[in-house]
Every structure is written in C-alpha cells, then in structure tokens.
Amino acid sequence: MDYSSTARARTSISTQVYLIAGLMLLLGVGALWLFVTGITDALMHRAAGADFGAVLLRYLHVNGIILPLIELGLGLYLIRLAARFLRRDLRAAMWVRQLLLWGVVASTVFVVQALGSALATQMAATEAYMIPVIGVILALTLTYAYLWIGSNIEKFEGQETLAESSARFAWNLLVPTLLVLVFVALRPLEKTFIASLTDQRFAAGADAEVNFVGFDNYAKLLGVRWDLVQCTTDDTGACAVDESGATVFPRARDVLDETYRDLRYREISTWLTLGGTKLIFSARDTNFIGSIGNTLMFTVVSVTIELILGIFIAMVINSKFPGRGLMRAAMLVPWAIPTVVSAKLWTVILRDNSSGILNAGINLIQRTLGLPEESIAWLARPETQIIAMIAIDVWKTTPFMALILLAGLQTIPADIYEAADVDGANRITQFLRLTIPLLRPTIAVALVFRTLDAVRVFDVFQVVLAQKQYSMATYNYYTLTNSQQLGYASAVGVVIFVIILLFTVAYVRILGVSAE
Amino acid sequence: MLANRIARPESGALGSAPLGKNRVWHNVFGYGALLIVAAALMLPLYWMVSTAVKSPAQMFEIPPAWIPNPVDFSSFPKVFQEVPFGRFLVNTIIIVALNIVGHLVSVTLIAYGFARLRFPGRSVLFLIMLSTLMIPYHVTLVPRFILFSKLGWINTYLPLTVPAFTGSAFLIFLVRQYMMSIPFDLDEAAYIDGASRFGVFWRIILPLSRPALMLVIVFTFVGTWNDFLQPLIYLNDPNMFTVSLGLSFFQGARETNWNLLMAGSLLATIPPLILFFIAQRQLIGGISIEGLKG
Numbered sequence: 066m067d068y069s070s071t072a073r074a075r076t077s078i079s080t081q082v083y084l085i086a087g088l089m090l091l092l093g094v095g096a097l098w099l100f101v102t103g104i105t106d107a108l109m110h111r112a113a114g115a116d117f118g119a120v121l122l123r124y125l126h127v128n129g130i131i132l133p134l135i136e137l138g139l140g141l142y143l144i145r146l147a148a149r150f151l152r153r154d155l156r157a158a159m160w161v162r163q164l165l166l167w168g169v170v171a172s173t174v175f176v177v178q179a180l181g182s183a184l185a186t187q188m189a190a191t192e193a194y195m196i197p198v199i200g201v202i203l204a205l206t207l208t209y210a211y212l213w214i215g216s217n218i219e220k221f222e223g224q225e226t227l228a229e230s231s232a233r234f235a236w237n238l239l240v241p242t243l244l245v246l247v248f249v250a251l252r253p254l255e256k257t258f259i260a261s262l263t264d265q266r267f268a269a270g271a272d273a274e275v276n277f278v279g280f281d282n283y284a285k286l287l288g289v290r291w292d293l294v295q296c297t298t299d300d301t302g303a304c305a306v307d308e309s310g311a312t313v314f315p316r317a318r319d320v321l322d323e324t325y326r327d328l329r330y331r332e333i334s335t336w337l338t339l340g341g342t343k344l345i346f347s348a349r350d351t352n353f354i355g356s357i358g359n360t361l362m363f364t365v366v367s368v369t370i371e372l373i374l375g376i377f378i379a380m381v382i383n384s385k386f387p388g389r390g391l392m393r394a395a396m397l398v399p400w401a402i403p404t405v406v407s408a409k410l411w412t413v414i415l416r417d418n419s420s421g422i423l424n425a426g427i428n429l430i431q432r433t434l435g436l437p438e439e440s441i442a443w444l445a446r447p448e449t450q451i452i453a454m455i456a457i458d459v460w461k462t463t464p465f466m467a468l469i470l471l472a473g474l475q476t477i478p479a480d481i482y483e484a485a486d487v488d489g490a491n492r493i494t495q496f497l498r499l500t501i502p503l504l505r506p507t508i509a510v511a512l513v514f515r516t517l518d519a520v521r522v523f524d525v526f527q528v529v530l531a532q533k534q535y536s537m538a539t540y541n542y543y544t545l546t547n548s549q550q551l552g553y554a555s556a557v558g559v560v561i562f563v564i565i566l567l568f569t570v571a572y573v574r575i576l577g578v579s580a581e
Numbered sequence: 582m583l584a585n586r587i588a589r590p591e592s593g594a595l596g597s598a599p600l601g602k603n604r605v606w607h608n609v610f611g612y613g614a615l616l617i618v619a620a621a622l623m624l625p626l627y628w629m630v631s632t633a634v635k636s637p638a639q640m641f642e643i644p645p646a647w648i649p650n651p652v653d654f655s656s657f658p659k660v661f662q663e664v665p666f667g668r669f670l671v672n673t674i675i676i677v678a679l680n681i682v683g684h685l686v687s688v689t690l691i692a693y694g695f696a697r698l699r700f701p702g703r704s705v706l707f708l709i710m711l712s713t714l715m716i717p718y719h720v721t722l723v724p725r726f727i728l729f730s731k732l733g734w735i736n737t738y739l740p741l742t743v744p745a746f747t748g749s750a751f752l753i754f755l756v757r758q759y760m761m762s763i764p765f766d767l768d769e770a771a772y773i774d775g776a777s778r779f780g781v782f783w784r785i786i787l788p789l790s791r792p793a794l795m796l797v798i799v800f801t802f803v804g805t806w807n808d809f810l811q812p813l814i815y816l817n818d819p820n821m822f823t824v825s826l827g828l829s830f831f832q833g834a835r836e837t838n839w840n841l842l843m844a845g846s847l848l849a850t851i852p853p854l855i856l857f858f859i860a861q862r863q864l865i866g867g868i869s870i871e872g873l874k875g
Contacts, residue, residue, distance in 0.1 A: 182733065232700030234778055238690045239706060245747040250713035253724035374618065381615055382861070392619070393861040394854055399622055401853035402629075403807040403825045406846045409837070410625055413632075422628060460625065468796060469755065475792045476762040510758045514751055517714045538717055558720040565715035 081217075085210050086147045089161060093143030100136040103128045118277030125259045131251055155221040156229060158214055163233055165211040167240060169204055176200035254562065261555035267545055282556035288349035290330060292321055296341040304341040312338070317345055353557065356535035357564070362451055363536065364519040367458045371515060372508070374459070375466030380500075382467065383474045400464040408528035411457045415443040450534050457525050462518075466511055473507025474500075513572050520565050537561045633657070633843035640839055656844035663841060666848070668820060669827040673806060674852075676741050676823060680805045683745030684797050688752045689790070693782050695753065696760035697768060713750045718810075726814055740815045741808075745801070752797050759793035760786055795863045802856055806849075824849045 107124040111117070146164075149157035179197045261282055265275045296304035297313045305313040318326045330347040333354060337344040348354040382393040399407065414422050417440065424440040431438050443449045477500065485495050501508075523538040532543060541561065545554035632640065633656050635649040660666050695707055729740040763786060771781045787794070812826045828849065831842040 178732070228699060231698045231778065235694040235698040235700040235703070238694035238698075242687065242691050242710070242748045242753075243706065245744070246710060246713055246750075248728065249725055249744070250716055250721060251709070253721040254716050256724055257720050377614070378618065386612075390858065390861060392615075394857040396619065396622060397857045398626060398850060398854060401803055401807070401850050401857070402626075402846060403809060403828065403849065405809055405825070406828065406842065407625070409832070409842070410629060410632075413839075414625060414628060460622065463622075468799065472755075472759060472792045472796050476759070506758055506762065510755055514714070514754070521717050523718065541717060541720075555720075558717050561717045562715055562720075566712070569711065569715060 081210075081213055082151065082153070085161060085165075085214070086151045088210070089143050089147035089150060089164075093140045093147060096136045096140035096143065100133050100140060103133055103136075118279065122259075122263065122275070122277040125262075129252070129259070130255050131247065153221045155218070155223040156225050158218065158221040159225055159230075159233060162211055162214040163237065165207050165214070168207040169211060172200050172204040172207065176204065257555045257558045260552055261559050263552045265552040265555075267549040267551040267554070278552070282553050283560070285328075285349050286353055286553070286556050286560060288328065288330070289354060290325075290347055291336070292317060292325070292345055292347065294320060294343050294345055296343075312341065314343060317347060352535055353537075353540055356537045356540040359451055359534055360520060360522065360537045363454055363458070363522060364516060367455045367462075368512065368515050368519055370455070370459050371463045371466045372512065374463045375470050375511065376504075376508075378463065378467035379470035379474055383471055397464040397468065399461050402461075404461065404524045405528060407461055408457065408525050411453070411460075412444070412529055415453050417442040417445060444529065444533075447534060450530055454522075454525055454529065454536075457529070458519070458522070461525075462515065466515060469511045469514070470504065470507055473504050473510075476507075477503045509572065513569060516568050516572070517565055520568060521561065537564070629843050629847060632839050633847055635840070637840070656840040657848065660841055660845045660848060664827055664830050665820070666824075666827060666845065669822055669824045670852075672821060673823040673825075676738055677802055677805045679738070679742040680745040681798055681801050683742065683747075684749060684752055684801045685794065687746050687748040688756055688797055689787060689794065690782075691748045692753045692756035692760055693786055696757040697765075697781075697786065698778075710750050710753065714754075722810075722814070729815065735815055736817045736821070737815075738821070741805075741811055749801075752800060755796060755800075756790060756793045759790055763789050791863065795860050799856065799860050803853055806853060 103124065106127075107120050110123060111120045115123075146157055146160060150161050176197050179200060183194060183197060262277060262279060263275050264278050264282075294314055294317055297315050299305040307313050317332050318330070325347070328349055330349055331351050332345050332347045333351050334346050335343050336346055378396055382389065382396060386392075402410075416424070421440075421443070423443065428438045428440065441449060443453045481499055481503075482495060485499060490498070521538050522536045523542070526534070526536040526539045527542065530539075532539075535543070537557065538561065541554055541557040544550055544557060631647070631649050634652045634654055636651065636653055639649060695703065725740075729735060732739075734740050734743075767785050767789075768781050771785055776784065807825050808823070809825045809829075812823045813829075816822060816826065824845075828842060828845050831838045831845060
C-alpha cells in the first residue's frame with residue numbers, strides 16, 4: 066500500500082467535501098438573507114412613518130407570500146443539509162447529489178434560454194454572451210461536484226433505506242411539475258389575492274395610485290343581512306292592504322337603520338311572511354350573491370344528472386350488443402363539438418318562438434293532444450335560463466363523465482359477477498351491491514373533477530346568457546372588463562377559489578379520496 | 582394467479598349473460614332507455630347537419646324545417662375555399678400530437694410517483710397539485726400571458742405545447758386513481774425478482790394502466806382540438822391558426838354564416854370521431870389482454 070497517495074487522496078476528499086458543503090451553506094444563507102432583508106426593508110419603511118397598509122402592500126408586491134416561505138424553508142433545509150454532509154452522512158450526500166443534478170438541469174435550461182435571447186436581440190457580443198458563459202461555468206462546476214459524489218459515495222457513512230431512496234425517486238419525478246405549478250398557478254393566485262386587498266383598477270396608467278383597502282372588497286362582495294319589516298299601517302292601526310288584497314310593506318331602505326342605505330343594501334327576496342311581518346334577505350352586491358345561487362344550483366343539478374346518465378352510458382358501452390362500436394363512438398360526439406359552437410347551436414334550438422326547434426317540438430305535442438299551443442321563452446325567463454344552461458351542460462359533458470366511469474369499470478374483476486350470478490343475485494342487486502361500491506373511487510374522481518369544472522363554468526353562460534344572468538366566473542369577467550375594477554374582480558376570483566376548495570374538502574371527507 | 586386476478590373479459594350489466602325469460606324484459610327496457618338517451622344526444626347533432634345543408638331562406642322558417650329541401654352540400658367545399666381550412670387541420674394535428682406525447686410522458690411518471698411511492702410530503706404535494714384545479718381559469722390567464730411574452734414565446738406553438746410536458750393536474754389525478762387500483766403485490770413480486778423502480782413502472786404499471794392511458798390520449802386530443810382561448814391569445818398569424826380558431830371566421834361581429842359554421846364544425850368533429858372509434862376498443866378490456874400475456 067502506498068501510504069502517501071492514500072493520505073493525499075484523503076486530504077483532497079476533505080477539500081471537496083468542504084467545498085460542496087460550503088456551496089450548500091452559501092445557498093442556504095443566501096436564501097435566508099433574502100428572507101430577512103425583505104422583512105427589515107418593510108420595518109424600515111414603517112419606522113420612516115409609512116402607514117401599515119402601505120408597508121404591507123409594498124412588502125407583498127416585492128416579495129409575495131409564497132416566495133418568502135420558499136426562501137425560509139429552503140434556507141433552513143440547505144443549512145441543515147450542509148451540516149449533515151460535513152458529518153459524512155450518506156443520506157445527506159445522496160440528497161446533495163440530487164440537488165446538484167437539478168442545479169445542472171436548471172443552469173442548462175438557463176443557458177439555452179439566455180443564448181436564445183442573446184441571438185434574438187443581437188446585442189454587442191461580449192455583453193450578451195457573458196450571462197450564458199457564467200451559466201456554462203456554473204453547470205460544469207455542478208456537474209463536477211455531482212460526478213465527484215457519485216464516484217466517492219463509499220467515503221460516506223450510513224445507509225439509505227428503501228423508503229428513503231424511493232422518496233428521493235418520487236421527488237425527482239415531481240419537482241419539474243411543482244415548479245411549473247408554482248409559476249403558472251400558485252403565483253397568479255397569490256397575485257390575485259394581493260390585488261383583492263386593493264382598489265386597483267384594470268388597465269389604469271402606471272402612475273395610478275393603488276390603495277390598500279384591507280378586506281373591504283370582500284365585505285362588499287359578501288355583505289348580506291336578514292331583516293324583519295313591519296307592514297304599513299292604516300288609520301285603524303291594522304295592516305294596509307292593496308287592491309289585490311296583499312299586505313302593503315314599506316321599502317326596506319326607508320324603514321331600516323341608516324347603515325342599510327349607506328352601504329347600499331338591496332332586497333333580493335322575501336323569505337317568510339307572517340301576518341304583518343316579513344323576513345327579507347338583502348345583499349350589498351345582489352348580482353354576485355345571485356351568481357353564487359345560480360352557480361350552485363347549476364353545479365348540483367347538472368353534476369347529479371350527468372353522474373346518473375354517465376353511469377348508465379358507461380355500463381351500456383361496456384357491454385356487448387350489436388352495433389356497439391358505432392354507439393360507443395356516437396355517444397361521445399357531443400363532447401367533441403367545440404363549446405362555442407354547441408352553445409351557439411343551442412341558442413337556435415331554444416329560441417323563444419316556434420322557430421326554435423324545442424318550442425316547435427312542444428307545440429307539435431300540444432297540437433296532437435289538442436291543447437292550446439304555447440311557446441316558452443327559454444332564454445328570457447330567469448327560472449328557465451338556468452334550466453337551459455343545465456340542459457346544455459348535461460348534453461355536452463355526460464359523455465365525458467361516461468368515459469371516466471368506463472375506465473373505472475375496467476378495474477372491476479369479471480369473476481365477481483359470475484360468482485354473484487351463481488349465488489342468484491339479480492342485476493339490480495349486482496348493480497347496487499357490487500358495481501356501485503367497487504366504482505366508488507372512480508365516481509369520486511369524476512365527481513370532484515366535474516364539480517370543480519361546473520363551479521368555474523364560464524363559456525356556456527357567456528355565449529348564451531351574456532349579462533342576463535351571471536355565473537360566478539362570468540360575473541368575475543364582466544366586473545373586470547366592463548367596470549374595470551381589478552381589485553374587486555380579484556376578490557371575486559378568490560371567493561370562487563374558496564368555494565371550490567370547500568367542495569373539494571367535503572368530497573375528500575365524504576368519498577374518501579384520501580391523499581394516502 | 583396473476584392473470585386471473587386482473588383478467589377482465591368484456592362483460593357488462595346489460596346483456597352479456599345468456600338470455601333468461603326475465604332477461605328479455607331487462608333487455609327491452611335497456612334498449613328502450615338506450616334509444617331515448619341516444620335520440621336526446623343525437624337530436625342537436627342532426628340539427629347541425631341539417632343546418633349545414635339548408636338554404637339560407639330555410640334557415641329560420643317558422644315552424645322550423647325538419648328536412649332540408651333542397652339539400653345543398655356546397656358548404657363543405659366552400660369551407661376550404663373561404664379559409665385555409667386544410668392548413669388549420671394540419672396545424673391542429675401537430676399541436677395535438679405534441680400535447681399527447683407530452684402528457685403521456687409527464688402524466689404517467691408523476692401519477693406513478695403519487696400512486697405507488699411513499700415519501701414524506703406526499704399528501705401536501707398532492708393537495709397543492711389538486712388546488713390548481715380550483716383556480717378560476719381567468720385568474721391565471723393574464724399572468725400566464727405575461728410569463729410567455731417575457732420568454733418571447735408569443736406567436737409560436739411553444740405556449741400551446743410545452744406546458745403539456747409538465748403534466749396536467751386533472752390527468753395526473755385520473756391516472757393516479759387508476760394506478761392505485763393495481764394490486765401492490767405485483768410491485769413487490771417484481772422487486773423480489775430484481776426489477777428496478779423504473780422497471781416496475783415500465784413493465785408492470787404502464788401496461789396495466791392502458792385504459793387510463795387511452796383516456797389521457799382521448800382527453801388531451803379533445804381538449805387541445807377544441808381549445809379556443811389559448812390559441813386565440815397566443816397566435817397572431819392566421820397561417821398558424823387552429824381549427825377551433827378558424828371556425829370563428831364564420832362568426833362575424835354582425836352575422837353568423839350558419840351554413841359554413843356548421844359545415845366547418847362537422848368537419849372538425851370527424852377526427853375526434855375517428856379517434857373515439859379506434860380508442861373504444863382499447864378502452865375496454867385492455868387489462869385482460871395484457872394480464873393474460875404476462
């Protein structure tokens with residue numbers, strides 16, 4: 066054994082360990098530094114006399130909410146990892162190696178992107194190529210560190226369990242998606258939430274002043290109240306009655322306390338009338354409260370019908386019968402037609418007078434039965450408008466439901482039906498006792514997804530009803546485009562998100578779509 | 582036996598069993614209900630066809646003309662003359678193909694991670710991913726556009742294709758649920774036989790998930806084929822337009838050319854229809870074939 070070379074090898078190994086641990090430490094401290102400076106900056110502005118709202122808004126605009134959390138978490142994690150790496154912990158080494166690999170990938174992407182923009186802008190060569198060159202050096206350094214750990218892994222102590230290596234494997238699969246999720250989904254959501262705390266306007270000039278208004282937008286959006294209103298009395302002290310015999314009530318804003326008028330509450334509906342007293346329901350934004358009602362009604366009814374029809378269709382296309390191939394394909398067709406086209410098509414079908422084919426059909430039946438012909442103005446009356454929306458959605462989306470359920474039917478083993486046949490169970494018992502319970506996980510997926518989609522319904526409402534009646538999403542859209550209230554519209558978006566979240570939590574609890 | 586456990590020959594609740602006396606009534610009832618549902622689904626479709634071949638004078642007759650007279654098929658070739666419809670078809674097929682490849686790669690890997698591997702933070706990550714399904718689409722629209730325009734991707738197919746390679750929350754959810762229904766004994770048996778994690782994924786989980794993968798293909802196809810908003814926002818050059826965007830040429834601001842709109846829509850429905858026809862065989866009984874082989 067050549068002792069000197071072993072000794073040299075050991076020192077060089079230590080150097081590299083120190084270098085890599087140092088790099089991790091540096092990155093960790095850097096992340097924490099960013100986190101801390103964000104806070105100290107805000108504190109300094111507060112000390113300089115800015116009011117709390119302005120300071121908070123500034124902090125949120127500069128840092129956001131997610132970024133500081135990532136900085137804090139990543140910083141602490143990297144520092145701990147560096148310490149464990151220094152102690153020659155094998156598990157830490159495996160994770161460091163993993164992080165280095167991601168670093169290599171990230172810097173390569175960065176180099177490609179920077180090169181692309183350098184070529185596109187045709188800046189002066191030296192300046193434009195500085196950034197890609199730095200990226201290449203970084204990528205090469207990280208690659209070296211990665212390879213070094215790989216070839217010196219035996220110098221580290223401890224052992225990685227199967228569970229730990231599978232955890233690392235899983236994170237590898239998920240990291241790219243999560244990064245994209247943060248950028249295209251969570252970050253916009255965060256920006257929306259921040260905007261909802263302000264009175265910002267859409268497409269206003271860059272110098273337009275933006276004020277922090279706290280939760281005012283939400284208070285206005287969700288402000289509802291119930292009040293008891295006494296009838297107008299006549300001379301005798303009894304309730305006044307109009308010509309048709311109905312009790313006369315005063316306008317709510319004339320008799321209730323001042324806040325009712327000042328906050329611009331308006332009556333939506335009467336819930337209960339008892340003698341000379343009625344219970345009325347009012348809201349500050351009647352359109353939005355109405356849109357919540359419309360959307361919930363639309364969601365519950367259409368998803369229920371789609372589920373029932375979907376199970377039926379899925380079972381039909383899962384069974385053998387003559388002409389099934391064509392039937393299977395044909396049943397899916399409504400779903401393949403672009404929504405904009407099918408919505409337009411339905412406006413023709415549902416037209417008010419008998420040029421609409423639905424009314425023509427109804428008239429035909431009425432004529433055959435000898436009844437007077439009456440057309441229904443499907444798209445003009447509030448109560449039939451929502452029915453029409455439900456009909457269009459059911460027509461279009463049931464095939465989609467059926468497809469998901471069909472895949473679920475494939476996971477049910479056939480032999481249990483044979484066993485049930487032998488035991489003499491009839492078809493209905495088999496359906497209720499075998500098919501439905503075994504299909505439950507798939508039903509859960511279908512329900513969750515359809516509900517999330519239905520609560521966000523936009524295009525059908527927009528094409529067919531425009532501003533006659535709102536869904537939550539179309540209300541969101543029109544507050545943004547028509548009245549330009551970005552802050553207020555953002556609050557609408559956040560409320561939609563929260564409502565969908567509540568639905569999802571309920572489903573997860575009830576149907577057991579556990580994350581485990 | 583492995584094959585027996587998961588074998589699922591084609592069978593169903595509606596008429597696969599030999600016909601007994603009461604089965605006949607079940608079938609009569611079944612076919613009756615089937616016909617009603619099918620008619621309800623087909624009626625608007627018939628209206629599309631008849632509108633496409635009607636003369637403009639007959640379009641808004643009262644009462645509506647059920648059978649077009651005269652039947653005029655000239656709208657179909659006209660669709661190709663008025664706009665570069667063939668070009669739109671090719672463009673859309675390119676985008677759809679890239680999306681399908683992207684989703685097949687990303688969704689299967691990520692769903693496998695969520696369905697078959699245990700790791701700390703799994704539930705939290707899964708919920709974060711699900712929460713992206715809860716964000717109203719219009720909320721993310723503007724920030725997304727800003728992101729892509731900063732990258733210089735406007736008026737290219739990149740914003741319409743690259744995101745597919747990072748997965749889609751809904752499809753991941755779907756495939757994960759499917760993969761979770763595959764017995765875990767299979768993985769363990771394979772690990773004992775010395776298979777790697779990727780080997781288990783490639784040789785066992787993926788073949789057994791075939792119906793779910795067909796769903797990924799069908800959903801991606803239809804979703805991308807009909808996507809209107811994203812091409813509208815990201816594409817400016819009419820030569821790069823997709824079919825659904827091209828159809829909007831027939832909907833003027835003042836009047837809609839119903840003949841051409843319906844003829845174009847029908848033509849646009851043919852590729853998904855062909856796909857359904859091919860896919861329906863794969864969607865059904867995919868497991869049994871693979872299970873018996875292995």
